[in-house]
Amino acid sequence: MSKKAKRQERHAKLSDPTTTPQIDDRTLLMLTKKGYRLLTIVGFGSYGEVYKAERLRNNEICAVKIIDLLRCSQKYMQKFLPRELAALMEIRHENIIRVYDIFRSNKKIYVFMEFAANGDLAKYLKKHGILSERRARIWFRQACQALYYLHEEMWTAHRDIKIENFLLNDKWIIKLTDFGFTTDVLDMNDDNVLSETFCGTLPYYCPQIFRRQPYNPFKADTWAMGVLLYAMSHNRFPFHHRDPKRMMLEHMDKSYILSRLRDNISEELKDLILKLLEYDEERRITTTDILSHQWLLFEDETMSEFDK
Numbered sequence: 317m318s319k320k321a322k323r324q325e326r327h328a329k330l331s332d333p334t335t336t337p338q339i340d341d342r343t344l345l346m347l348t349k350k351g352y353r354l355l356t357i358v359g360f361g362s363y364g365e366v367y368k369a370e371r372l373r374n375n376e377i378c379a380v381k382i383i384d385l386l387r388c389s390q391k392y393m394q395k396f397l398p399r400e401l402a403a404l405m406e407i408r409h410e411n412i413i414r415v416y417d418i419f420r421s422n423k424k425i426y427v428f429m430e431f432a433a434n435g436d437l438a439k440y441l442k443k444h445g446i447l448s449e450r451r452a453r454i455w456f457r458q459a460c461q462a463l464y465y466l467h468e469e470m471w472t473a474h475r476d477i478k479i480e481n482f483l484l485n486d487k488w489i490i491k492l493t494d495f496g497f498t499t500d501v502l503d504m505n506d507d508n509v510l511s512e513t514f515c516g517t518l519p520y521y522c523p524q525i526f527r528r529q530p531y532n533p534f535k536a537d538t539w540a541m542g543v544l545l546y547a548m549s550h551n552r553f554p555f556h557h558r559d560p561k562r563m564m565l566e567h568m569d570k571s572y573i574l575s576r577l578r579d580n581i582s583e584e585l586k587d588l589i590l591k592l593l594e595y596d597e598e599r600r601i602t603t604t605d606i607l608s609h610q611w612l613l614f615e616d617e618t619m620s621e622f623d624k
């Protein structure tokens with residue numbers, strides 16, 4: 317069966333309301349011993365499934381991602397060394413999915429984390445289409461606060477910023493997740509900043525990653541935030557990523573991105589998108605400057621004013 321067919325089959329299972337956790341008895345027993353009960357499958361990733369679960373001690377709802385190590389490459393498995401896993405639990409921010417506990421057993425990794433009841437931003441966008449500027453601003457500001465914390469306080473780049481990695485909790489607050497590719501920049505290589513590790517997701521690749529040049533991973537995250545903001549306000553990707561030659565030319569041409577902006581968005585929003593999708597990484601806006609950009613300061617909005 318092809319990869320695509322397998323994915324379709326898994327997704328069909330997911331949309332079936334009668335779906336219950338398809339998991340072996342040994343794993344279920346082990347989860348019970350650890351004090352958790354699986355409830356339903358909430359999604360499928362490349363290396364395993366995510367379940368809604370209940371912590372039996374206090375009936376608290378959480379999510380558990382079960383990563384099948386047999387499906388991971390050797391390189392990806394490096395991420396599951398004790399030091400890497402411990403680092404995940406140190407990350408604490410209102411807009412980042414909190415990781416409560418991680419353990420390894422039977423060639424599987426179990427990551428217990430905060431549950432996001434309203435799914436991911438990609439699904440929201442698919443259902444509701446283009447976000448209003450007001451809604452986009454609230455969520456984009458929260459996303460930037462998460463990134464600011466990672467960049468400026470944890471000195472870490474996320475490296476896989478994409479719309480699917482922003483989840484929404486029961487209060488409709490944005491939560492950044494999936495640190496599968498997160499790398500401690502200081503540990504990376506010679507000059508401590510430039511990276512040669514190629515990771516991320518194609519439509520979000522900055523020009524430097526796309527051209528396989530050394531790049532600044534913080535600025536690569538910033539570019540990806542530009543693609544995210546464009547997607548939130550246009551419900552499509554800014555560049556034609558299925559045609560690499562075309563995408564490369566589009567990256568370099570400022571008039572191209574200008575021509576792809578909707579007429580009826582504010583000048584401030586256009587300006588921020590252009591500053592994020594700046595070809596030259598030296599000139600690309602920093603995480604600190606995004607938060608003080610005119611568009612994000614536009615008005616003081618609170619979640620109580622926000623009509624879901």
Ligand SMILES: Nc1ncnc2c1ncn2[C@@H]1O[C@H](COP(=O)(O)OP(=O)(O)OP(=O)(O)O)[C@@H](O)[C@H]1O
Binds near residue numbers: 361365429430
């Ligand atoms: N903490 C969570 N709460 C609720 N739903 C979650 C949570 N984490 C992930 N999900 C959902 O589970 C699904 C799979 O998540 P996962 O992170 O494994 O997928 P992915 O990002 O597509 O995987 P990968 O990047 O490994 O290919 C997604 O649809 C996501 O919305």
